[in-house]
Amino acid sequence: MNGMFVGSERRAGDAPRAPAREGSPSRRDGVSRVERVSARRPRTPMGLYVHIPFCASRCPYCDFATAPARSALRSRYMEALDVEIRREGLSLGRPRVATLYVGGGTPSLLEPDEVARLGAALRDAFDLRPVEATVEANPATLDRARLESWAALGITRLSLGAQSLSAAGLHALGRTHQPEDIAPAVAAARSVGFDVNLDLIFGWPGQTAAAWREDLAAAVALGPDHLSCYPLELALEPEEAVANWPGAGWRSVERWRRRAAASQPDDAGIAGLYELAERVLGQNGYRHYEIANWALPGKRCRHNLGYWRNGDWLGVGAGAHSHLAGVRSRDVGVLPAYIAAIDRGGERIVDSAADVAVDTAMLALRLDDGLDLVRYGSRFGQDAAARVRTALCSLDGTRLLHWSGERVRLTARGRLLANEVFVRLLPDDTSSVSTSVQ
Numbered sequence: 001m002n003g004m005f006v007g008s009e010r011r012a013g014d015a016p017r018a019p020a021r022e023g024s025p026s027r028r029d030g031v032s033r034v035e036r037v038s039a040r041r042p043r044t045p046m047g048l049y050v051h052i053p054f055c056a057s058r059c060p061y062c063d064f065a066t067a068p069a070r071s072a073l074r075s076r077y078m079e080a081l082d083v084e085i086r087r088e089g090l091s092l093g094r095p096r097v098a099t100l101y102v103g104g105g106t107p108s109l110l111e112p113d114e115v116a117r118l119g120a121a122l123r124d125a126f127d128l129r130p131v132e133a134t135v136e137a138n139p140a141t142l143d144r145a146r147l148e149s150w151a152a153l154g155i156t157r158l159s160l161g162a163q164s165l166s167a168a169g170l171h172a173l174g175r176t177h178q179p180e181d182i183a184p185a186v187a188a189a190r191s192v193g194f195d196v197n198l199d200l201i202f203g204w205p206g207q208t209a210a211a212w213r214e215d216l217a218a219a220v221a222l223g224p225d226h227l228s229c230y231p232l233e234l235a236l237e238p239e240e241a242v243a244n245w246p247g248a249g250w251r252s253v254e255r256w257r258r259r260a261a262a263s264q265p266d267d268a269g270i271a272g273l274y275e276l277a278e279r280v281l282g283q284n285g286y287r288h289y290e291i292a293n294w295a296l297p298g299k300r301c302r303h304n305l306g307y308w309r310n311g312d313w314l315g316v317g318a319g320a321h322s323h324l325a326g327v328r329s330r331d332v333g334v335l336p337a338y339i340a341a342i343d344r345g346g347e348r349i350v351d352s353a354a355d356v357a358v359d360t361a362m363l364a365l366r367l368d369d370g371l372d373l374v375r376y377g378s379r380f381g382q383d384a385a386a387r388v389r390t391a392l393c394s395l396d397g398t399r400l401l402h403w404s405g406e407r408v409r410l411t412a413r414g415r416l417l418a419n420e421v422f423v424r425l426l427p428d429d430t431s432s433v434s435t436s437v438q
Helices: 074-091 112-125 144-153 167-172 179-191 209-221 250-263 267-283 302-308 335-343 356-366 373-380 382-393 412-416 418-425
Strands: 032-035 046-052 096-104 127-137 157-163 195-202 226-231 287-290 293-295 313-316 321-324 327-330 348-351 401-404 407-410
Touching (some): 074 112, 074 313, 127 302, 144 179, 157 179, 167 209, 179 195, 195 209, 195 267, 209 267, 226 267, 267 287, 267 293, 267 412, 302 356, 356 418, 373 382, 382 418, 407 412
Parallel strands (some): 046 313, 157 195, 195 226
Antiparallel strands (some): 032 348, 226 293, 287 293, 321 327, 327 348, 401 407
C-alpha cells in the first residue's frame, strides 16, 4: 500500500503526512519545538476538534492517543481539557466555531454529566454556533441518556466506528463489538435526529472481494449519510498508540501486526477492494468526494472539508493537532505529559517545517474538486503556483491526473496511487522520486 494515501474520516485532522521514502527524512525530523501558540489569531469562523482518548480496549491497528476508560487519570484529564478549552478560547478572543468534531478514543463512553461539563466549557470559551457538530462512537456504547446529552451539547452527526459488519472482520481487527450491535446504534442515532457516518476498514487479514462486497451491501442497507472506507494500515507510529496503556505495550501490538500482515491482501488485492467500494457506493448514490470518503448529496463532512481546504482549526486534548494562522502544532499525546503541559501554561509541539503552500496543494488534490492553480497562485503567489504546475506536469503520461485548464484532479488511478503524486510536491524530492509509475 505504499502508493495509497487514504485515512479514516478523522485522520485528516492530523498534520498532512508526507510519504517517507528511503533516504528522504520525515518532515517532522528535527524540526519540532515547544512553544505557546494560542496568541496566533485564526481566520474565523474556524473548526474545533476535541480529543477524548478513553476506550474500553485498545484496537491493535490504532495509532491515535488513547487510554483505558477506567484510567486513574480520567478525572484529571477532563479537568485539564476544561482548562485548555477555556484558556484557548480566551486567548483567541472567543472565536466563532463553524464546525465541531469530538473524536477519540471513544467519546461516546463519557457519562452524561461529563458531557454536560464539556459543553459548558465549550460554550463559555467559544462562540459555539456550529453548522455541523460530530461525535465519534463505537457500537454498543450508546444509550438514550448519552445520546440526549450529546444532542444537548449541539451534536448533529454521529460517526460510528463499525469497521466491519461481519463477525469474521471484527474478529480479524480485534474489535469487541458484534455485527448485531451496529444497526441498533444507527437507529438510536437517528432517533435523536443525528446524521450518521459509518467508518469501514478493508484489507483485513483473510478478507476476500466477496466478503468486502457483503460488508458494503450491509452498510448501504443501513442508510448512512456518509461512509469512510480505508485500508488496514500495519506500519504505524508506536508511541502514542500504547503509551497510556499498561502491559506489554508496543511488542504485543507488533506481534499482532506481524500475524495480520501474513494474511493481509497484497497491494493489488487492496486496489481491487478500493475499486469495488467505488463501484458499489457509486451505484447506491454516494459521491466519492475525497480519497477515502463518500457522501449522499448535501452530506459531505464539513469539518473535514475545513482540513482538506487547509482552513484554520484548533485542536484541544491529548495528541490533538491545530492549524492557526499558518502554524501547525499539536498537544503531546501521553496523558501525564499532556496534563503537566496544561499545568505549565499549555505548551504545544510546533512543526516548524510545515509548508502551508505544499500542504494546501496536497490536501486539495484529495478532493474531487481538485486544485485550482489560479486561486492557488492568488493565495501563495505565482512562483509557488509555477512550482506546483511543473511538479505535476512531470507526471504527464502516467494517467494519474486529469487537467481541465488550470484545474487538476486525481483520476481513479491517481486516487489509488496518490502518494506518487504528493511526493512530487515535496521540496527537494522531485529529482529522486520513484520511477515505478507507468
